[in-house]
Amino acid sequence: MNLLIINGPNLNLLGKRETSIYGNTSFESYFDQLTAEFSDDNLSYFQSNHEGEIIDKLHTEGYKVDGIVLNAGAYTHTSLAIADAIAGIESPVIEVHISNVHKREKVRHKSFITAVCKGVIAGFGLNSYRLAVEALKRSL
Ligand code: DQA
Numbered sequence: 001m002n003l004l005i006i007n008g009p010n011l012n013l014l015g016k017r018e019t020s021i022y023g024n025t026s027f028e029s030y031f032d033q034l035t036a037e038f039s040d041d042n043l044s045y046f047q048s049n050h051e052g053e054i055i056d057k058l059h060t061e062g063y064k065v066d067g068i069v070l071n072a073g074a075y076t077h078t079s080l081a082i083a084d085a086i087a088g089i090e091s092p093v094i095e096v097h098i099s100n101v102h103k104r105e106k107v108r109h110k111s112f113i114t115a116v117c118k119g120v121i122a123g124f125g126l127n128s129y130r131l132a133v134e135a136l137k138r139s140l
Contacts, residue, residue: 001041001042001066001067001136001137002041002042002044002064002065002066003038003041003042003043003044003065003066003067003068003069003133003136003137004043004044004045004046004057004061004065004067004068004069004091005031005043005044005045005046005068005069005070005071005129005133006045006046006047006048006054006057006058006068006069006070006071006072007027007045007046007047007048007071007073008047008048008049008054008070008071008072008073008074008075008076009048009049009050009073009074009075010049010073010074011027011047011071011073012027012047012049014026014027014030014098014126015027015029021098021099022098022099023098023125023126025126027045027047027126030126030129031043031045034129034130034133037130038133038137041133041137043133044065051075051079051081051082054072054075054082054085055081055082055085058070058082058085058086058089058093059085059088059089061091062085062086062088062089062090062091062093063089063090063091064091065091066091066136067091067092067093067094067136068091068092068093068094069093069094069096069129069132069133069136070086070093070094070095070096070113070117071095071096071097071098071128071129072095072113076095076097076101076108076111076112076113077107077108077110077111077112078112079112079113080112082112082113083112083113083115083116086113086116086117087116092117092118092136092139093113093116093117093118094117094118094119094120094121094132094135094136095111095113095114095117095119095120095121095122096120096121096122096128096129096132097120097121097122097123097128098122098124098125098126098128099122099123100122100123101122101123102122102123103123118135118139119135121135
């Protein structure tokens, strides 16, 4: 399967950023493990700190790939534009969070994108991405 992982703002700092919440592993090294584990699939990865670039990526890939795993970071809680992009494409999108956003500040409880995603996985650390890839593989 062709699967795309998209990470939003500040997730380029994984491994360095708020390590008590997000852990010590960089996404690049985690992604290496994931590609080795799912070696029969074609996993690709894109990160951007810019809302419009995330939307552009959803537009270009969202009619091609078999599924998208999206951690929209803080845009989860603010972006109707990303929600509209997800609603407009064909590939199923799974919303992912490293932390359990529902255990955190109230502002993180609201997601603009949940309603247009196939499902949500949150709170399992980087393992949330692995679970999302498995969910896409089993349901397609
Ligand atoms: C996050 C949770 C968001 O609230 C936050 O803004 C992030 C990361 C997570 O993966 O837990 O940047 O999406």
